[in-house]
Amino acid sequence: MDLQAGARFPDLDLPDHTGRARRLSELAAGDPVILLFSRGWFCPKEQRHLREMCALQDEFEVAYARMVVVSVDPPGEQSALRAGLGARFTFLSDAERRWLPQLGLLEESDTLHQPYRPTAFSLLPDLEIHRRYDGFWYWGRPTAEDVRQDMRAMSRRVRDDFERE
Amino acid sequence: MISFDGRALGTGSTPGRAFDLDPRCIEGSDPVSGAYANVCALADADAAIPFDQTEVQQARRDALEWWIPMLGDTLVCITMLALDESRCGGAITVTRAPVDFGSDPFARLFPATLVRTDIFSEVPPPAGPVIERYAGVAWPGGAFR
Numbered sequence: 001m002d003l004q005a006g007a008r009f010p011d012l013d014l015p016d017h018t019g020r021a022r023r024l025s026e027l028a029a030g031d032p033v034i035l036l037f038s039r040g041w042f043c044p045k046e047q048r049h050l051r052e053m054c055a056l057q058d059e060f061e062v063a064y065a066r067m068v069v070v071s072v073d074p075p076g077e078q079s080a081l082r083a084g085l086g087a088r089f090t091f092l093s094d095a096e097r098r099w100l101p102q103l104g105l106l107e108e109s110d111t112l113h114q115p116y117r118p119t120a121f122s123l124l125p126d127l128e129i130h131r132r133y134d135g136f137w138y139w140g141r142p143t144a145e146d147v148r149q150d151m152r153a154m155s156r157r158v159r160d161d162f163e164r165e
Numbered sequence: 166m167i168s169f170d171g172r173a174l175g176t177g178s179t180p181g182r183a184f185d186l187d188p189r190c191i192e193g194s195d196p197v198s199g200a201y202a203n204v205c206a207l208a209d210a211d212a213a214i215p216f217d218q219t220e221v222q223q224a225r226r227d228a229l230e231w232w233i234p235m236l237g238d239t240l241v242c243i244t245m246l247a248l249d250e251s252r253c254g255g256a257i258t259v260t261r262a263p264v265d266f267g268s269d270p271f272a273r274l275f276p277a278t279l280v281r282t283d284i285f286s287e288v289p290p291p292a293g294p295v296i297e298r299y300a301g302v303a304w305p306g307g308a309f310r
Contacts, residue, residue: 018237020290027292030308061226061295068292079234088229090292 001104009035009127012070012099017078017091024068025127027090031064032130032154033123034147037105037116038071041081045138046071046118054085056144061088065151070094072115107136122150130154167191167246167257167284171208174257174282182208184246184254187306193286197241201263202280205271206246206255212275213252216297220273221245221253225295225304227270233290235268236260242288245304259285 003009012024027033036053038046053067060067067089071078078091094100100116107117118135120142131150135141142150156162167174170181176191184206206212214221225245233240241259248254256271259282269277291305301307 018234018290020238022289026289029292031294061222061229061293064294066293082234083231086230088226088293 001102003103003105003121003129003132005129005131007129009121009123009129010099010102011127012092014070014092014094014099015075017075017082017093019075019093022090022092024092027068028066028123028125028127030125031066032125032151032158033066033068033121033127034142034150035121035123036067036069037103037119038069039107039110039115039118040071040073040113041077042113043115047085049118049135049138049141050081050085050087052144053089053147054087056147057088059148063151063155065155066090068092070099070116072097072100072113122147122154124154125158169204169206169208169246171278172280174202174204174280174284176284182206182210182254184248184303186246186257186303187242187244187288188302189288189306190242190244190257190259190285193288196283196286197259197261198283200241200282200285201260201266202282202285203258203260203266203269203272203277204255204280205257205269205275205277207275213248213254214274215251216247216253217251218253222295224256224270224274229291229293229295232258232268232270236264239264240290241285243290243305247303250301 016022070092074095075093120133122130133142168179168181239260246254255275
């Protein structure tokens with residue numbers, strides 16, 4: 001599956017942290033998205049990075065942008081992590097690992113949990129990939145500033161009135 | 166539009182104070198029978214607060230963070246009640262079964278009245294944002310398309 005910039009990300013259909021069926025396009029709802037594939041609640045790197053993303057959520061909520069996290073944690077565990085983080089964005093659960101092999105994002109070094117490899121995508125509202133981040137090494141993950149830059153670039157593309165003469 | 170007279174909800178030309186709501190909540194083809202609507206609003210025509218007040222956004226943040234997850238599958242829909250583009254008249258949370266409505270964050274805006282109703286349809290819960298869209302549709306409705 002082509003998951004490089006310019007390709008269209010698949011419209012994931014997964015339960016959210018409450019167990020309710022969701023589609024990625026429905027969550028995007030016409031806004032740019034930062035889509036974060038996470039190893040899971042147990043990983044200290046994930047906890048640290050998600051705390052950084054939580055610090056951005058106030059901006060996302062007034063800037064017409066969305067944040068979505070995908071992991072193999074079951075909805076109940078995601079809901080606990082989300083509450084612990086104080087996150088207000090949506091977590092999607094691929095506990096059945098239905099999308100993981102299709103996306104080719106298996107974290108092969110973790111044979112115990114078989115989680116997602118930390119990978120992030122900034123997506124346009126139609127799910128076209130704007131940028132991909134490979135986060136196996138922590139420094140490969142998007143920083144808050146990377147996310148802001150991506151959101152600015154994507155908003156410039158999709159909002160006709162982003163810049164006025 | 167929806168109307169509320171302090172005790173009951175109605176659509177169309179039913180008596181009571183009129184509010185705009187997320188239209189998806191009443192336009193569905195399969196309304197939930199006997200649902201529980203926690204109406205955080207008053208029939209008094211003067212009961213309004215500006216959408217720009219920070220407590221409105223904070224109530225929505227709380228809804229996204231824990232109110233909607235707490236309701237889980239019993240949630241039918243949730244909508245703000247708009248009086249016009251700038252004034253908020255309250256909010257309604259609709260569920261299939263009775264829940265701890267005492268935790269409803271929108272009850273901080275206006276006192277709540279629990280109403281049994283057959284007019285609301287299921288709408289996927291919002292994933293954000295906490296502000297209205299440019300289209301002026303009551304939260305969480307509307308989108309840039």
